Structure formats: structure tokens, C-alpha cells
Amino acid sequence: MGEMMNRKMMRLRSAIVGTALLAGVIAPIATAAPASAATSLVSIGDSSAVEGNVGKGRSISFPITLDAPTTVNVTVDWMVQLGTASATDVKDFGGGFKTATIRAGKVEAFVNVTIYADAVVESDETFQIHILGATNASPDDHMADGTLIDDDSESTSTPILGAGGGSVHEGNLGTRQGKIWVTLSAPPLTQVSVVATLTGAGVGTYYKAFAKTLIFRPGQYKKAVVLTIYPNISNGGDQVITLALSGATSGVNVMTPSVENTIVDEESSSLITSIDDPRLTPEQVLRAQALIDATTSALAQYSSFVGQTALRAALIAHGYTTVGDSGTGFEHFINNTFINDGIEVDATKVESIVLQRQPDNSWVLGSGMYILNNGKTMANVPEIAGTFTTWHDHQNLCWSGNLIVGLLVNGVCTSGVFRATAPMLHVWITPQVCGPFTGIEGFGGSCVH
Secondary structure (H helix, E strand, C coil), X not given: CHHHHHHHHHHHHCCCCCCCEECCEECCEECCCCCCCCCCEEEECCEEEECCCCCEEEEEEEEEEECCCCCCCEEEEEEEEECCCCCCCECCHHXXXXXXXXXXXXXXXXXXXXXXXXXXXXXXXXXXEEEXXXXXXXXXXXXXXXXXXXXXXXXXXXCEEEECCEEEECCCCCCEEEEEEEEECCCCCXXXXXXXXXXXXXXXXXXXXXXXXXXXCCCCCEEEEEEEECCCCCCCCCEEEEEEEECCCCCCEECCCEEEEEEECCCCCCCCCCCCCCCCCHHHHHHHHHHHHHHHHHHHHHCCXXXXXXXXXXXXXXXXXXXXXXXXXXXXXXXXXXXXXXXXXXXXXCCEEEEEECCCCCEEEEEEEEECCCCCCHHHCCCCCHHHCCCXXXXXXXXXXXXXXXXXXCXXXXXXXXXXXXXXXXXXXXXXXXXXXXXXXXXXXXXXC
């Protein structure tokens, strides 16, 4: 569990936009600077190919995939490591490495390895592709197996069908997609179809099950099975799903009738809710404390106002308007000028201020809340203190102007219109069980980060 938390902290840490500690406060973030650090995990899938009988030029393609697109190019360094296959079977670049590029906004590229044909009856041969490192993404799966399928015996005279295993991260914001690659060992001369069925525990909660027919046209040798992964902020553990292949036509042999894939749970029961947590780095502690201090100082101008009426009047006088959610016990006020000014995480321009109802029904100033510019997503949040600073957003609100008038019901607003929010971060000046940055509401909120 500690490893999972560390990996998640590293992912959030790498999503830096430009937050800096300057003279004891958090400096405003220049929104023109794009995210240039890792916001996705990169992995590589297994592959196989029939070796052929004459010459070279045939290749094996290994899919390199991201679990989410990035705003910058991702480069991946890789190398071939020989196994039972030798340098006369596969081009290994003399032990050197190559670089693959996944373009900004894309989630996939292919590593192509040249193989050499022969007419020798022999066993299948194997080698590995190793990911040595990546820029703008974090390696999640460092190795893939490549198989050279001998086609010099009668038993392997027809294409062979297989699928790759792997993993996809569930996320806690919106539905996301993963891919399982189903490949033929050689391009078919005639159409090939096969039924792909996805099963496992947690169907409907963690992913969408299906049974579908994949069709390979003549010349096609790989097809992607697209997984629909549902967001989940509960600490439910990893979920194992199985893709089964059956009913292949045109005499195709199925090498891997089923493969297991893992939906990786990103939550952890060991959460960071205190600035004294030893897992925070000294730099994270400084940034978090600076943001708390700067926000508390900025909100001090409202400390003399007592009660909901007085606080509301003071906020309105400073350009804030209510979103009309006081019935929840938290009334959010937003300043549209600050939201659209291109400045982020600036204590002199807090985009939202939240009033909080107390057990005795009185109202106090609860928190300042920083909101990123419109169009930003959870992949763009600044690094401040890892999972201690809980960014969250709302993907279920129905709006009428600046007022929240309802929630989505079966994906539809019965009143108002749906409008997604940009990521936001509370800084509470009232005590909170889950710490001063707890989201409380929204995806990524509550004590479950």
C-alpha cells in the first residue's frame, strides 16, 4: 500500500505547472506555460509474429500506450534484449537503444523490431523489449515479451491469434479508456473474425463488460479491444478482468485463449491529512504551509464580520456572488473576474470563498478555494504537496447562470444546463478531520484522495 501511495504521489508531483515558493508565499502561476512533466503512465504490450521463410523486413510491432493523453510529446527509450532468439533471428541494434515518440494528445505509438526469416524447423524463440526511461510520462510496465513463431512445420502453417495482458489505472475523475491488443502472427489473406469477451468481478462498478466480434480484414493483423473504465474513489483494491478469445474463423489458431488484465486501484488507506506527515518532503511542507499562511492572511479582512448576513454582504461588496448552495451547509461564492484573469493560485485573487454552517446553525468563514482557468483538467493541477493538497472538480452539476440548480440524473440535467468545473483546491481556516486541503465534495474529494 505504501508503494501505491508513493507511486501516486510521484504522479501528482510530476504534474507541475509552475507553482513556486517566492518570499514565503505561493507565486501566481503563469498559465501560458504548458504542463511539461509526467501526467500519464506509459506501458508496453507483448507481441508475436511468424518468422517467415525468406529474407528480412518482416517486423513485430509492440504497442506503447499512455493511460491518459498529455499536452506535450512523450518520448520513450527502449532496447532489445535477446533471449532464446539470437542476433541472427532479430535485430538487436548491437545492444543500443532506440526512442519512440507519442505525440501530444495521442495515447499510442508502436515499437517495430525487424526479424530475420529462416526455413529451419525449430521451437518458437523469444526476446524482450525493455523500457529504459521516458520523458513527460512515468514508466509503469518496463518489459514486453516478443515471440518469433516458427512457421516451418505443419502445425504453424496458419496465422496464430493472441492477446496481450497488462494494466490500466482506474482514476477518480470521469470515465477513461484502456486497450488490450489482439494480434495475428501474420497478416491474413482472407477475413478472420473472433469473439472477444470481457468478464471479471466488479462489472458495472469498475468497468463495462462486453462480448463483441473482432473482424480482421485481409492484410490487417492487429485490433484494439477498448476497455471502458469507470472512476472510483473507494479503496476497493485492484480488479482483475479476463479477456477471452473464441470462435476464430479461417482456420486461425488461438495461442492465448484468455489473458488477464488489471484495473489498478489508485486509492490508499494510508492518506496524508497532516502537514506533519513524514512522507511529505521538506519542499512540500514549505509550499503547503506557505499556501495556508498566505490564504489565511488574505481572508483576515473578513474576520470582523459575524454571521451569514454580514459575511454575505462583505463578499458581495468584494465582487463575489453565491452559487446558491447554502442548503448543503457550505455556501460557495465565486469571483468571475478572478476566474477569468489568467492568474492561478494567487492569494490576492482567491477565485472562491466558502462559508460553513456550524453545529449551532451559525455561519463562519470556512475556506478560500483556488480554481484553475476554464479548460483545465485534473491532469493540469499544480504540484504543491502531493496527495496532501487534494485537488478536486465537479462533473455532475447543473447550472443556471452562476447558480447551481441541480445534479445530473442519468446523465441529464432536469433543470439548467450541465457545465463541468475546472479543478479546485480548498484551503480551510476552520478545522477539518481530513486536513486543511480536503476536497469534501466532488471527484477527488473527501478523505479518499
